Amino acid sequence: xxxxLRSVKVxxxxxxxxxxxxxxxxxxxxxxxxxxSIIGIYNLDDVVTVSQLRSTIASEIRKNSYLTNPxxxxxxxxxxxxxxxxxxxxxxxxxxLIGQYVVGNHGLVQDLGTKDQGISSFLKDFYKxxxx
Amino acid sequence: MPxxxxxxxxxxxxxxxxxxxxxxxxxxxxxxxxxxxxxxxGFPSLRTSRFRVSCAAKPQTVEKVCDIxxxxxxxxAETELTPESKFSALxxxxxxxxxxxxxxxxEFGINVEEESSENITTVQEAADLIEKLVQSKA
Numbered sequence: 001x002x003x004x005l006r007s008v009k010v011x012x013x014x015x016x017x018x019x020x021x022x023x024x025x026x027x028x029x030x031x032x033x034x035x036x037s038i039i040g041i042y043n044l045d046d047v048v049t050v051s052q053l054r055s056t057i058a059s060e061i062r063k064n065s066y067l068t069n070p071x072x073x074x075x076x077x078x079x080x081x082x083x084x085x086x087x088x089x090x091x092x093x094x095x096x097l098i099g100q101y102v103v104g105n106h107g108l109v110q111d112l113g114t115k116d117q118g119i120s121s122f123l124k125d126f127y128k129x130x131x132x
Numbered sequence: 133m134p135x136x137x138x139x140x141x142x143x144x145x146x147x148x149x150x151x152x153x154x155x156x157x158x159x160x161x162x163x164x165x166x167x168x169x170x171x172x173x174g175f176p177s178l179r180t181s182r183f184r185v186s187c188a189a190k191p192q193t194v195e196k197v198c199d200i201x202x203x204x205x206x207x208x209a210e211t212e213l214t215p216e217s218k219f220s221a222l223x224x225x226x227x228x229x230x231x232x233x234x235x236x237x238x239e240f241g242i243n244v245e246e247e248s249s250e251n252i253t254t255v256q257e258a259a260d261l262i263e264k265l266v267q268s269k270a
Contacts, residue, residue: 025230026246032234050238058231065227 013071020073024061027077031057031084038087042094048102056101194259200239201255204232215256233258240266 014020035053039045060080067073086092198213205224207213213222219229233249236242236258242265252258 021226025226028227028230029234029246032231032237051235054231054234054238058227062227065225 014074015070017068017070017073020070020077023077024073027080027084028057028061031080034084034088038097041088041090042097044094044097044102047098053101190259190263193262194255196239197236197255197259197262200235201232204228204235213255215259216254218253219255220253229253236262242266242269 014023032054035050035057038053039048039050064073064076067076087097194215198215201207201219201222202213205219205222205228207222211222219232224232229252230249233244233252237244240262242262244261244265248261252261
């Protein structure tokens with residue numbers, strides 16, 4: 001059981017939106033500081049750069065930036081921390097990371113290049129999310 | 133009384149005791165004379181060293197910071213980017229600011245504390261902080 005020590009250290013609830021904001025930024029900083037070791041573990045040197053991964057993480061965080069309930073933010077932070085721990089303890093594999101964080105966040109279809117030039121924007125929006 | 137005012141504006145640590153004693157006793161004469169002589173010894177070194185640390189931000193550091201900010205915020209090439217421009221004025225939200233600080237950390241190999249990174253709002257402040265950290269690391 002090689003679980004990292006980072007697993008359960010967060011107190012259950014943020015008192016306010018401001019504290020949740022601080023936690024988000026701390027999580028982002030931790031994730032950014034561990035990007036070099038992630039690239040080292042999974043040999044992603046020739047596939048992605050540090051700044052690309054950093055902007056991927058930032059866009060994931062920004063996807064949920066409309067939230068105002070601190071408890072929901074805490075829950076998402078917990079899931080994010082859990083994901084980061086899984087990645088760092090090598091519980092994932094290289095193709096997981098490439099598929100989820102490198103290739104494309106838009107349902108893996110939009111960024112795959114020339115094969116999909118012809119599909120309509122309706123389909124692209126459909127693959128992206130339920131609401132458009 | 134004007135002599136005690138000038139004594140309290142000294143930068144040497146000795147000023148911690150002298151002005152208070154003079155206020156309690158009400159006798160300014162002896163103590164101010166003593167503290168002025170300390171001041172003559174202490175003034176040149178303290179003042180120059182303090183000024184040297186705070187004003188130093190090399191132009192290539194500022195240049196690199198500007199490049200990183202431009203790339204992060206995807207600014208078009210013609211927007212003017214002075215050292216005094218605030219990140220929020222360039223269209224960056226708070227997450228963008230944190231991301232800029234992290235990319236500066238990666239670029240210069242430094243580690244910025246949480247408290248310091250919250251006070252960075254302009255390009256010049258970022259360059260100064262980088263200079264200070266690089267100098268303390270080297």
